[in-house]
Amino acid sequence: MSEQERIQKQRTERSEATQEAETSTGAKSEKLKADLDELLDEIDSVLEENAEEFVRSYVQKGGE
């Protein structure tokens, strides 16, 4: 099977599976999007204040 055919096959299988799953996952997907919006509202208040310094100063020694 060529790569093109394989992608085509994946695409067909996927669209069949998607149609089946669409009704059940559609609602869930909407809810997850709403939850993400809520989270993004919250992130600002939780995020470390000086992001640049916070990220820069996080230096670890290797382990294991």
Add this chain to the structure above:
Amino acid sequence: MAIEKILGIETEYGIAGGPENDPILASSLVVTAYARLQQYLIKWDFEAEHPEIDARGVRGHLQFAPIVEKTVANTVLTNGARLYVDHAHPEYSAPECRTPLQATLYDVAGEEIMLEAQKAANSSLDENDHITLYKNNSDGKGNSYGTHENFLVSREVPFDDIVRAMVPHFVSRQLLFGAGKVGAETEWGGREPGEFQLSQRSEFFEEIVGLETTMKRPIVNTRDEPHADAERFRRLHVINGDANMSQVATFVKLGSTALLLAALEEFGPTVFPSPPAAPVRAMRAYAQDLSWVHSGLSTVFVEDENGMRVSSWEYQDQLWQLAQHFVDQTGGVAVAEAQEITLIMEQWRELLDGIANNPDVVSDRIDWLAKYRMIIGFQERHDLTPLSPRLGAIALQYHDLRPEKSLAQRAGLIRLCELIEVRNAMHEPPADTRAYFRGECVRRFPENISSANWDSVVFDLEDGALHRVPMMDPTRGTKDLTEKLFDESATAEEFLERLNR
């Protein structure tokens, strides 16, 4: 035939802050603060530590062999775990567990233990010196530290078979269990600054097989320290995974790997998919395969040894079929009871179907997806460039353990473990492995234990001699076998006397 898949996870936590920004000192403070809370400190017995022994049958070259540090802070907990300083990180090595779900519970208990230890250490430190722990695997600057899974494997399986059979899983499983990060940290990371990849660890792997864990990291680690009867058992030390915040990811990562190892014992290596022709390159390439979030169709294929081109999703799909075949043939009893096996297989399948059809629906279980959505969502909302340090801060803070700071705890991840179970697992050992024996010894006789390790407990009865109790079979020393013995013994002397009868 498949043997019981005793298993567990050891995690080195990232550590920031502490007096003089000294990570070794900070790690020691964390460990000793927790030991003080428990009111005992148990030394480690180094008798059986030989990290230089190689599963391929030769001793490692000494200059590359891992070094055992014998002077650092260490204790053993009543839940059977080891809490200690490994290099410059505090490490929680969970007790040996009987099933993947139990091992997940004890991994989560480890997060809570580390959180308590952090609080205890900070209570005696200036606020400027406060310590923060992160359950992650890299600092974004080229330094990586490990989350290692351990699985009991029959000694009858030749090591070369383990390598051949397991490499496809080890290079592709990051699709489902990767914790994700922004950018690359090595010359071969293959990401521009600000570009996302699926795994924290993958780019750090340079070899297919080897003894080292800190340099030239191998996909399959050959450290041959079974911590058990070496005639019968191996301990496969799996160093290629990411630390997961998602409990479902931890569970399916352990469950899938345990089932495939059991399938290897049952059927041999020939039923496994052909490995990639270049596994190290495959692992890095799969880490960069973000096509899922755009189209649900992989565009990253690597050649296997037969010249076929395979995506990480196709490998995982084939391995799921193989695990299902093993379950159909044996019931999967080597790994867990029927109900838990069904949960592993269902969740593994749901993650695979979800990622191909609608990644949003599995972002409550796949860490890299949860993190990616957060980063992209935040970037779009505030119109930031991919290089904004605020995005890097999100990526790091995802792994913060503190409820008031953790972003993973705000990501809507599904919890598998009940809070009350986690509380219990912080203090009580698993009932059905030798961890029960170790944990109960520590709980009942802490003042009489001179030291302990994975396969023995050494008693000091102040009679001039040390008494070592070996536990060479990880499936023994269980609650069923030893609870009565413990209950009938008021003192350590009595206990040893009964044991020796």
